[in-house]
Amino acid sequence: MRTVEKALKLLDFFDERHPVIGLSALARMSGIDKATVLRMLGDMAAAGLVEQDPASREWRLGAGILRLSRLREAAFPATGVLNPILARLAEATGEPAHASLRAGRDLGTIGVVESARSNRVYIEPGLMLPLHATASGVAYTAFARPELRAEVLARPLAAFTGATPTDGATLSARLEEARALGYACADQTFEDEVFGIAMPLFGPDGFACGALAVATPVARLTPDLQARVLAALAGAAREATQGMGGHVPDHHRIAA
Amino acid sequence: MRTVEKALKLLDFFDERHPVIGLSALARMSGIDKATVLRMLGDMAAAGLVEQDPASREWRLGAGILRLSRLREAAFPATGVLNPILARLAEATGEPAHASLRAGRDLGTIGVVESARSNRVYIEPGLMLPLHATASGVAYTAFARPELRAEVLARPLAAFTGATPTDGATLSARLEEARALGYACADQTFEDEVFGIAMPLFGPDGFACGALAVATPVARLTPDLQARVLAALAGAAREATQGMGGHVPDHHRIAA
């Protein structure tokens, strides 16, 4: 594997449960030799992607990421546009809403607004959403560039729950359904007890660049709630696409 | 040079003036062969650090950065804490305020709040602030870990204006002055006509981890304005340090 790719994969070991990681632990997690990991961390630290706590000698994501993030937001506003839309969406539906954009192979969650309820789905910040196993992923893939659809179908499809589509035929049917409806649903395909409803966000080229989604506990899902969510999502997704400078293609129609 | 380091240096060519860059242009700017740059971009795209516009084939910073940024903010809130403080600081002083944190060799600007005035200093988003040539850099370096001070003094000091301190003795005096005063001033040492006033932000270990600064056009700087800025900065910096979980060391006293 390419060295740069390997080094950057180290970043993926940092998440909500592992905000700081020691050298040996990171080497163990990644299966890469300690000496190599250390050199990679040093290189990434020089770019500000990671930084080392001088006291504990543990590593964490670096402030350079915040700088790059600001830089990207200045050129292509996404977070700034999406957050207020997510807030209204969560308010209107009473369930947490989240937005994700293509980042590498999968969708990276870049915005989450929780709902006020106590029993609600928890969406981890920065969670990666697999394209075949989430409502967002299916909604995105269905309206992404055709090459991507073929590529996703060719990949091995990991099972996250018993309901995860793991064969190309099933996934292909889901994608067709999403294209017909204009949105995608995921009934516990990624996490048990969680039902996801998602609509694509479009880029300037008329192809999907991400998704907007609402997640509810299956126990609370009623036809009425689903209808309300869809109505709110449709407006929110259109607004989000326009706000980011995207273009909703003519063929994209929401079943009302 | 290490391959990973070289690859990540490519990210630094993206700024406000160059939000998207083509392959050949990036190769030219970096002095690295086209083929190598392409492979590096591919690896970084797999991690979501960059992405390619499918239409124009040009490259830009990727959405994965937004994801990582959220992840870091969830673990170590900085932007979220600093922005409201910056807003109040800009409001109180009438001049733009900015915050920066250590990112690699220099300070990376991670938050800027402009003032309402028409004639004001413009701070580019994501700008890197050299440690020896800016008020923020001097304030940070003066209160950073001693090893860092030695390292900075050992580096060659680039001149940005005629007033930039380029020899160790001058810089060393500036650092001593900053340590005595508790803040640093920069009279056109980075940009002509710009006067910067900065105070350090402290980490949990009692050493500086960044800086909070106000920039004014030299023409407008009066003793009165400087006093107002210093008063506002002192409160803001203390608040910011505490908000990020840092610890203001006992020896750090602000001359009132």
Added chain:
DNA sequence: CCTGTCGGTTCATTATATACACCAGTGTTT
């Protein structure tokens, strides 16, 4: 038609990354 530039690919050469062994420091357990 010629020319310059673009993004991208190929492949022999070589420079770079790798992993083993090792070191020093620290905290636990015996």
Added chain:
DNA sequence: AAACACTGGTGTATATAATGAACCGACAGG
């Protein structure tokens, strides 16, 4: 106290992965 199991970090021979010149097809302008 002594042995042990960790930790973060270093040095170096070996092998792997990075490199860059040449090349390709496409496109734009003169």
